[in-house]
Every structure is written in C-alpha cells, then in structure tokens.
Amino acid sequence: MSENIKIVIPEFGKPEVLDFVSEKIPEPQKGEVLVKVYFAGLNPIDVKTRAGLGWAAAQNKNNLPWTPGYDISGKIVSTGEDAQRFVEGDTVAGLIGFPLTAGGYSQYICVAEDDLSLVPDAVTLEAAAALPVAAQTAAQALSKAEVKAGDRVLILAGAGGVGHIAVQIAIAAQAEVYTTCSEANLDYLANLGAHAINYQFAAVSERLSDVDVLIDLIGGDVALDALKCLKDEARVITIPTITRDLICEKAEMLGFNASGILVEPSPEQLEAMLYMVGVGLLKVDVQPAISYKDVIEAHRRLETGHTRGKLVLDMRC
Ligand SMILES: NC(=O)c1ccc[n+]([C@@H]2O[C@H](COP(=O)([O-])OP(=O)(O)OC[C@H]3O[C@@H](n4cnc5c(N)ncnc54)[C@H](OP(=O)(O)O)[C@@H]3O)[C@@H](O)[C@H]2O)c1
Structure with missing residues (x-):
C-alpha cells in the first residue's frame, strides 16, 4: 500500500473530463477510520454534478478538482484516536460526505466511524456499495x-x-x-x-x-x-x-x-437494509462491477438513464 488513486472532476463537462490523481494515503484523524474502498456505487447525482448541473455542482464550482462518490464499501485498514467501533479487517459500507464533500471514488478514504455500517458476511461488498443512496x-x-x-x-x-x-x-x-x-x-x-x-x-x-x-x-x-x-x-x-x-x-x-426529499444518511437504517439483503428479504440488483479505470464508460452508461438496478466501480487495482 503506497498510493491512493482518486477519480476527479477537474472541470465540469462530458464524461471524458474525468481524470485520475495519485496522492499519499490519508491518516485517520480523531474519531475516523481509514477505509480501503473495494466498491464505489454510482448515482445519477454523480453524473449531473460532473456535467455542472444541480446543487452539488454549484457548491463545488470553486472547489475543483473534486472527487465524486457517496456510496462506498470496503475494509477497515486502521483507526484514528478514539475510534473504537471497528477493528482492522471489518467490512463496512456507508453513505459518506453527502451532499457537499463526496469522495467515494477513491481507493482509500478517511471517514468518521459513526458514518459507517458493518456489512454482514452474507452480503457481498458489491451489494453493500450499491445500497446506501x-x-x-x-x-x-x-x-x-x-x-x-x-x-x-x-x-x-x-x-x-x-x-x-x-x-x-x-x-x-x-x-x-x-x-x-x-x-x-x-x-x-x-x-x-x-x-x-x-x-x-x-x-x-x-x-x-x-x-x-x-x-x-x-x-x-x-x-x-x-x-x-x-x-x-x-x-x-x-x-x-x-x-x-x-x-x-x-x-x-x-x-x-x-x-x-433529500436523502438523509442514516448508518442505522443502512445497517437494517444490509441485514434485509443478508437474510433475503430485499434484493439489490447490481450489474457486474466496472473497473475504476473505465469510469468514463461507467458515466456514459449511467447517463443513458436506462441502466437496470445499480452500477458500481471496482476501486481495487
Ligand atoms: N433527492 C434525493 O435525495 C435523491 C436520491 C437518489 C436519487 N435521486 C434522483 O432520483 C432519480 C432516480 O434515481 P435512480 O438512482 O433510481 O436513477 P437510475 O438508476 O439512473 O434510473 C434508471 C431507470 O430509469 C428508468 N427510466 C428512464 N426513463 C424512464 C421513463 N420515462 N419512465 C419510466 N422509467 C424510466 C429506466 O428504465 P427503462 O430502461 O425501462 O426505461 C432505468 O432503469 C434521479 O433523478 C436521481 O438523481 C434523488
């Protein structure tokens, strides 16, 4: 583990504006955990923001390059001071940074531990990343x-x-x-x-x-x-x-x-829904994961408005 690749919107525009940056893996601060992101869910708001439309784009227009992504699943890598809910290796998912910060299209991200839910063994990490929003x-x-x-x-x-x-x-x-x-x-x-x-x-x-x-x-x-x-x-x-x-x-x-409505992140509600998926009470339809390297193609697909169920990016190498 040496670098953190993130997908960024350097300027608003067509899917082709999406780019990659490499930076140092962040250190979790007080109350935070470092998550190795396995899958990042895609949502229409990501595409609209990339195109410069809607509230998140207006709020972030002076904050580019900006990393989209509100849905993540992955594993805990390390914990910051006073972060005690999870241990290294736990599988987690969350609706993070909504609506202003986002950041889920990253290989590693620091998240307040209270914003995450534990993913039961019976739920795949693809499904867990598809659920939050x-x-x-x-x-x-x-x-x-x-x-x-x-x-x-x-x-x-x-x-x-x-x-x-x-x-x-x-x-x-x-x-x-x-x-x-x-x-x-x-x-x-x-x-x-x-x-x-x-x-x-x-x-x-x-x-x-x-x-x-x-x-x-x-x-x-x-x-x-x-x-x-x-x-x-x-x-x-x-x-x-x-x-x-x-x-x-x-x-x-x-x-x-x-x-x-504007969705309100609730780790408790997400935990309940992960449980429902785990016991078969709820089905989440996830299309085969798309490599993060093909994020432009993923945005093109979502932009058609005719994808079935959910698309997720595989953020691993
Ligand atoms: N306010 C919030 O907090 C919030 C949260 C989440 C989502 N949203 C918004 O809610 C909307 C839906 O989100 P989503 O994630 O479900 O989108 P989505 O996954 O991109 O929706 C795609 C689906 O829309 C169907 N569709 C397209 N045109 C249609 C039409 N004219 N009539 C009926 N179905 C049609 C397609 O089915 P066919 O291929 O069969 O046409 C396709 O399966 C988006 O605008 C999103 O931004 C808002």
Missing part, C-alpha cells in the same frame, strides 16, 4: 408517503437504482404496486411483484387511475402526466431535485399533498 432514498420516500397496506402506489422508473428497491419495500408493506418501465424491463418488474406498465406504449395516465401514492423518480413532464392518475388527496413524493418545485406546485394546485 438508493435504498435509503427508497425507504425514506415510502416512509414519508406513509404507504400502508392496500394503498395503490405508482412508482415511476421501477427498474432503476432507487425504483427496484422502492418496489420491493412497497410490496412488503402490502401495497398494490404499479410501476413504469420500458418493454425490456416488464418481466423484471413483474417478477418483483409489481404491475409493470410500459411507458413506451402509452402515457401512464391513459392506463391507470385511483392511485393513492405517487413516488416520482423521473420528474418533469412524465411526473406531470402521472398526476392525472391520482385520486383526491393523494400523496406525492417527487425525488429528482431539479424539477421538485414545479411538480410540488402543480400537485398542490390539484389538491394533492406533495413534497420532495
């Missing part, structure tokens, strides 16, 4: 919507990172779950137990009505169309922040109870 967003959105047994829940984009977890949690809550996807994902989502609706065939508003809860993972015109599916006093949670105000305003004009 997506699973906590899904769980927090459904909790905010107070989804209960018998609710008719519409989840836009059920095949994506957040969507495929949200579908499973809503089904576990005994809701009647409807979700939109392309033809390629109809069977996939039906196998998760949802009523899958092909958005390529017709707008969802032409196919569904009397919905109690809308979980919007697309925003914009697609979300505005989905508002036509709702019954009186329905609840709307809109998750893409860029169109949040527009969707909330329109939904409220129509008499719905609408709000956005």
Whole structure:
C-alpha cells in the first residue's frame, strides 16, 4: 500500500473530463477510520454534478478538482484516536460526505466511524456499495408517503437504482404496486411483484387511475402526466431535485399533498437494509462491477438513464 488513486472532476463537462490523481494515503484523524474502498456505487447525482448541473455542482464550482462518490464499501485498514467501533479487517459500507464533500471514488478514504455500517458476511461488498443512496432514498420516500397496506402506489422508473428497491419495500408493506418501465424491463418488474406498465406504449395516465401514492423518480413532464392518475388527496413524493418545485406546485394546485426529499444518511437504517439483503428479504440488483479505470464508460452508461438496478466501480487495482 503506497498510493491512493482518486477519480476527479477537474472541470465540469462530458464524461471524458474525468481524470485520475495519485496522492499519499490519508491518516485517520480523531474519531475516523481509514477505509480501503473495494466498491464505489454510482448515482445519477454523480453524473449531473460532473456535467455542472444541480446543487452539488454549484457548491463545488470553486472547489475543483473534486472527487465524486457517496456510496462506498470496503475494509477497515486502521483507526484514528478514539475510534473504537471497528477493528482492522471489518467490512463496512456507508453513505459518506453527502451532499457537499463526496469522495467515494477513491481507493482509500478517511471517514468518521459513526458514518459507517458493518456489512454482514452474507452480503457481498458489491451489494453493500450499491445500497446506501438508493435504498435509503427508497425507504425514506415510502416512509414519508406513509404507504400502508392496500394503498395503490405508482412508482415511476421501477427498474432503476432507487425504483427496484422502492418496489420491493412497497410490496412488503402490502401495497398494490404499479410501476413504469420500458418493454425490456416488464418481466423484471413483474417478477418483483409489481404491475409493470410500459411507458413506451402509452402515457401512464391513459392506463391507470385511483392511485393513492405517487413516488416520482423521473420528474418533469412524465411526473406531470402521472398526476392525472391520482385520486383526491393523494400523496406525492417527487425525488429528482431539479424539477421538485414545479411538480410540488402543480400537485398542490390539484389538491394533492406533495413534497420532495433529500436523502438523509442514516448508518442505522443502512445497517437494517444490509441485514434485509443478508437474510433475503430485499434484493439489490447490481450489474457486474466496472473497473475504476473505465469510469468514463461507467458515466456514459449511467447517463443513458436506462441502466437496470445499480452500477458500481471496482476501486481495487
Ligand atoms: N433527492 C434525493 O435525495 C435523491 C436520491 C437518489 C436519487 N435521486 C434522483 O432520483 C432519480 C432516480 O434515481 P435512480 O438512482 O433510481 O436513477 P437510475 O438508476 O439512473 O434510473 C434508471 C431507470 O430509469 C428508468 N427510466 C428512464 N426513463 C424512464 C421513463 N420515462 N419512465 C419510466 N422509467 C424510466 C429506466 O428504465 P427503462 O430502461 O425501462 O426505461 C432505468 O432503469 C434521479 O433523478 C436521481 O438523481 C434523488
């Protein structure tokens, strides 16, 4: 162990701007641990920030080069003063540095020990890196919507990172779950137990009505169309922040109870979700890991908006 390779955004732009830097491996400070990152999860916010869009880009525009990445899994290498929760070799995962600092696309990173969760043996480190942002967003959105047994829940984009977890949690809550996807994902989502609706065939508003809860993972015109599916006093949670105000305003004009969310990192919640994956109560669909050296290609894939489940970078050499 001699150097720490990190992926950086030196300037905002296309995937090709992504670059690598090599630096000294950091030393954990008081209350911190040094993690050797095995896998770093990718999220749409990474791509949007790289392109210079959204809040994280605005906040970091004078702070480039900047290392993206909020989801990590890996092993504890060493512990700083007063850090006692973990020992060397423990496997951990976390939602780190959200939303300002990030840094997960690194081979080594120092993290406050309280920000990490222990990964059970039954969970792969790929799955552990795929979970933090997506699973906590899904769980927090459904909790905010107070989804209960018998609710008719519409989840836009059920095949994506957040969507495929949200579908499973809503089904576990005994809701009647409807979700939109392309033809390629109809069977996939039906196998998760949802009523899958092909958005390529017709707008969802032409196919569904009397919905109690809308979980919007697309925003914009697609979300505005989905508002036509709702019954009186329905609840709307809109998750893409860029169109949040527009969707909330329109939904409220129509008499719905609408709000956005920004995921709140919770190591306890992540630990509970890792446990659920470990005992088979929750499936996390992770595509084969992509070498960190191919991060440009990984960003291109995510940017298509049509990846199924989650993408993770393998940060090891
Ligand atoms: N506010 C927050 O704290 C927060 C947290 C997490 C995520 N987010 C945001 O939430 C959104 C979803 O995140 P994610 O990680 O789930 O994204 P993702 O994994 O990139 O979503 C990809 C999925 O979207 C589906 N999709 C694309 N266009 C669609 C359409 N018109 N209708 C239905 N499905 C469509 C695709 O399915 P098909 O291939 O079948 O089309 C694909 O499987 C992003 O905007 C992200 O930035 C916000």
